[in-house]
Amino acid sequence: xxxxxxxxxxxxxxxxxxxxxxxxxxxxxxxxxxxxxxxxxxxxxxxxxxxxxxxxxxxxxxxxxxxxxxxxxxxxxxxxxxxxxxxxxxxxxxxxxxxxxxxxxxxxxxxxxxxxxxxxxxxxxxxxxxxxxxxxxxxxxxxxxxxxxxxxxxxxxxxxxxxxxxxxxxxxxxxxxxxxxxxxxxxxxxxxxxxxxxxxxxxxxxxxxxxxxxxxxxxxxxxxxxxxxxxxxxxxxxxxxxxxxxxxxxxxxxxxxxxxxxxxxxxxxxxxxxx
Amino acid sequence: xxxxxxxxxxxxxxxxxxxxxxxxxxxxxxxxxxxxxxxxxxxxxxxxxxxxxxxxxxxxxxxxxxxxxxxxxxxxxxxxxxxxxxxxxxxxxxxxxxxxxxxxxxxxxxxxxxxxxxxxxxxxxxxxxxxxxxxxxxxxxxxxxxxxxxxxxxxxxxxxxxxxxxxxxxxxxxxxxxxxxxxxxxxxxxxxxxxxxxxxxxxxxxxxxxxxxxxxxxxxxxxxxxxxxxxxxxxxxxxxxxxxxxxxxxxxxxx
Numbered sequence: 437x438x439x440x441x442x443x444x445x446x447x448x449x450x451x452x453x454x455x456x457x458x459x460x461x462x463x464x465x466x467x468x469x470x471x472x473x474x475x476x477x478x479x480x481x482x483x484x485x486x487x488x489x490x491x492x493x494x495x496x497x498x499x500x501x502x503x504x505x506x507x508x509x510x511x512x513x514x515x516x517x518x519x520x521x522x523x524x525x526x527x528x529x530x531x532x533x534x535x536x537x538x539x540x541x542x543x544x545x546x547x548x549x550x551x552x553x554x555x556x557x558x559x560x561x562x563x564x565x566x567x568x569x570x571x572x573x574x575x576x577x578x579x580x581x582x583x584x585x586x587x588x589x590x591x592x593x594x595x596x597x598x599x600x601x602x603x604x605x606x607x608x609x610x611x612x613x614x615x616x617x618x619x620x621x622x623x624x625x626x627x628x629x630x631x632x633x634x635x636x637x638x639x640x641x642x643x644x645x646x647x648x649x650x651x652x653x654x655x656x657x658x659x660x661x662x663x664x665x666x667x668x669x670x671x672x673x674x675x676x677x678x679x680x681x682x683x684x685x686x687x688x689x690x691x692x693x694x695x696x697x698x699x700x701x702x703x704x705x706x707x708x709x710x711x
Numbered sequence: 712x713x714x715x716x717x718x719x720x721x722x723x724x725x726x727x728x729x730x731x732x733x734x735x736x737x738x739x740x741x742x743x744x745x746x747x748x749x750x751x752x753x754x755x756x757x758x759x760x761x762x763x764x765x766x767x768x769x770x771x772x773x774x775x776x777x778x779x780x781x782x783x784x785x786x787x788x789x790x791x792x793x794x795x796x797x798x799x800x801x802x803x804x805x806x807x808x809x810x811x812x813x814x815x816x817x818x819x820x821x822x823x824x825x826x827x828x829x830x831x832x833x834x835x836x837x838x839x840x841x842x843x844x845x846x847x848x849x850x851x852x853x854x855x856x857x858x859x860x861x862x863x864x865x866x867x868x869x870x871x872x873x874x875x876x877x878x879x880x881x882x883x884x885x886x887x888x889x890x891x892x893x894x895x896x897x898x899x900x901x902x903x904x905x906x907x908x909x910x911x912x913x914x915x916x917x918x919x920x921x922x923x924x925x926x927x928x929x930x931x932x933x934x935x936x937x938x939x940x941x942x943x944x945x946x947x948x949x950x951x952x953x954x955x956x957x958x959x960x961x962x963x964x965x966x
Contacts, residue, residue, distance in 0.1 A: 508873050530875020542866035546888045546965045559874040559884065587965040607874075 457523050457533070458486030458610035458643045460507055465518035466668075467502055467511070476502045478668035479518075486610065487641040491654035493701070494664030495709060500647045503669070504613050507645070508536050523611060532560060535607040539616040541596040543588045543603075549575060549595075550584040553602040560607065567606065574602035577639075578632050594625035598632060605636050611643045618653065626650075630657055630685040638682050651705065655698045656685045663701060665708035673704035749932055756935030757942065764939070770924070771943065777919040778909055779947075781837050785844025786905035790852045790898055792845070797856025797894075801886065807857070818850040822908065826915050835918055844908035848901040855897025859890030892963055899955045903948065910944065 460482075467477040477499040484490045492500045505511050507522050509529035520526065523533035535556065543552045550568070553575055557567035575584055578598040588596055597617065604612060617633075618626045634657055637644060648654050654661045655677055663673040677697055679688065688694045717725075734754045740746050741753035748756070764771035796814075800807035826843055833839040867885040876884070913922025921940055928936035 510869065510872060529872050532875065534873065536870070536873035538866055538869060540866050542864070542870045544867065544885070544888065546891075546963075555884070556874050559871065559876045559880055589965065613873075 456486060459521070459523065460484040460611060460643065460645060461519070461521040462503070462507070463519040463521075465503075465506070465516055465520060467499065467506060467516045469515055475668040477506075478670050480664075480669065480671055482662060482671060482674075484643055484645055486643055489637060489644045489646065489657060489659045490662060491646040491648055491658040491660070492662045492664060493648055493651055493654045493705060494669060495666045495705075496649065497667050498664045499667060499669030500664055501615050504615055504645060504647050508534055508613055531609075533609050533611050535604045535609040535612045537600060537604045537612065537614040537617045539619045541588075541593075541600040543596055543599055545588050548585045548587055549580060549591065549599045549602075552588070552599050553606055556603050556607045562608075571602060571606050574605050574636075575599070577636060578602050592625075594621055594629060597621060597625075597629055601629070601633060601636065609642070611645070614644060614646045616647050616649070619648070619650075626653070627686055633657065634683060634685065651698060651701055655694060655701055656683065656688045661701050663704045663708060672708045673701070675701055675704065749934055752935035752938045757939045760933075760936045760939040761943070764936075771921075771940070774919055774921045774924045775943070775947070777837065778906075778913065778921045781840040781909040781912075781920065782844060782902075782906045784837075785841045785909060786848055786902050788841070789845040789848025789905060790901050793849045793852025793897070793901070794856050794894060796849075797853045797860060798887075800853075800857050801860030801890075802882065814850070814853070822846050823911055823915075826912055829912070830916055835916055840909045840912040840917065840920065843912040844905040847904040847908045851901045851904055852894070852897040855900075856890065856894050859893030859897075860886055862893060863889045892966060895955075895959050895963065899952070899959070902951050902955060906944075906948065906951065 461484075462480060462482040465477060465480050466475065468475045480503065482490075492503070494500050502511070506516050506520060507527050509522075509527040509531055522531060525531070525533075544555065547555065550571055553571035554567045557570065558564075562570075572584065575581060578601050580595060580598055580602070583591065583595065588599070591599065597620075600617070604614075618629050621629060630653060646654070646658065651661075656679075658677050661673075661675045661677060662671055663675065664670065665672045675697070679691070679694060679697070737751065738754045741748045741751055742755075761771070800811070822843065825846060826839070829839040829842040833842050863886045867889070868881065871881045871885055909920070910922040910925075913920040914926045917923035917926075921944060925937060925940045928934075928940065
């Protein structure tokens with residue numbers, strides 16, 4: 437047994453049915469789409485503490501997005517069994533505690549970058565001056581100063597996803613659910629945006645549940661990486677990432693500890709595939 | 712296809728040469744009676760007619776005013792009706808399920824066949840022309856509005872749901888703006904068809920308007936006059952397209 441395995445172990449979180457603001461509790465949850473006869477997620481428990489950055493990795497179709505959609509209240513009510521508490525409350529669509537980010541940017545082409553960055557807060561009824569000031573600040577933080585009045589068609593893929601980040605962080609929700617937000621980007625742009633995301637997160641330390649199939653992305657950004665098996669999805673490893681903060685994803689590429697963790701998570705993922 | 716691109720000046724000059732050559736040839740075969748002028752008129756006769764009717768008697772302008780009024784009213788009523796019905800269909804699919812086949816059956820009727828009925832109902836004046844133009848515009852705008860309303864990006868709807876958007880917010884902030892470009896295509900076509908309907912109605916029976924003038928001139932074999940009205944109508948058509956494109960570029964500059 438290597439030193440690494442001793443220090444990491446595979447600790448499945450003890451589900452305590454409580455959870456305060458900013459926490460996500462998933463206790464013994466199964467999700468079955470009866471019409472299609474598909475068991476998407478099987479007996480899964482996961483605790484995400486307030487302020488934690490947790491990534492969920494797993495093969496395609498393992499139910500990780502389904503789990504996220506359950507927490508966001510996007511699934512029909514009768515498909516899931518078990519307990520889910522988001523900020524201490526059962527999941528409900530449009531929960532103000534949640535900001536959701538999709539794989540595609542979902543920008544409105546008829547709105548400028550600023551208009552898009554404001555959109556979430558606008559729908560949730562934040563007063564115009566407040567949301568505008570916040571959107572301008574965020575566009576600055578994602579390095580889009582000067583592009584406030586540009587329409588999405590004039591922005592590159594990476595810039596559009598930066599606007600989507602600004603829209604997500606423009607909400608005051610304590611929990612951010614992200615469904616492969618950088619999945620469609622090229623490797624270079626992805627590294628840049630991962631650092632942008634870490635920068636935004638380190639300012640406020642909100643809870644992030646981050647879905648990805650990219651192991652390096654998961655290991656380099658998270659406090660914990662959850663590994664799921666192929667369908668029906670189960671949690672097969674819960675790996676703490678003991679790398680320092682604040683981090684730079686680009687600087688980590690040269691850190692041996694990062695590569696060791698990456699290899700460990702990769703082994704776990706492979707075990708899940710071969711089962 | 713390795714032809715060098717001409718400058719816009721050269722293209723314009725060549726275009727002018729083509730047009731002048733065409734009309735010169737037309738004038739020549741008409742004056743030398745190689746073809747009977749009763750059949751083809753003559754460019755000089757067309758110019759003379761236009762000058763007379765536009766600057767001396769103003770009758771062409773008066774007819775144009777009638778036609779334009781009827782067209783704009785038919786277009787306005789038809790597009791407002793089409794957009795409202797289309798939006799209702801998008802928001803209430805059950806209503807669409809009930810009415811859509813009936814409306815499609817109406818739309819597949821040859822509209823000009825309804826003209827005699829419209830004459831009985833609305834008389835010889837502007838009413839029957841508006842009705843005919845409306846009956847064309849309404850369905851075109853309706854079809855485009857429904858298509859536009861259906862074309863909303865599913866990601867936008869997911870995002871709206873996670874934000875807790877109400878039904879009316881989803882409609883105002885996502886469905887409507889994403890439908891506007893498609894609706895605009897419908898409006899552009901709708902305006903052309905409103906003009907078509909009005910002219911058609913005027914040709915059948917009318918007291919005023921360009922269609923009526925066309926009918927009168929043709930019945931008395933004033934072929935140059937017929938051509939003059941047709942050319943005038945073509946210019947109106949070009950003008951309509953130009954204005955709609957200008958409006959579209961201004962309103963939809965995000966595209």
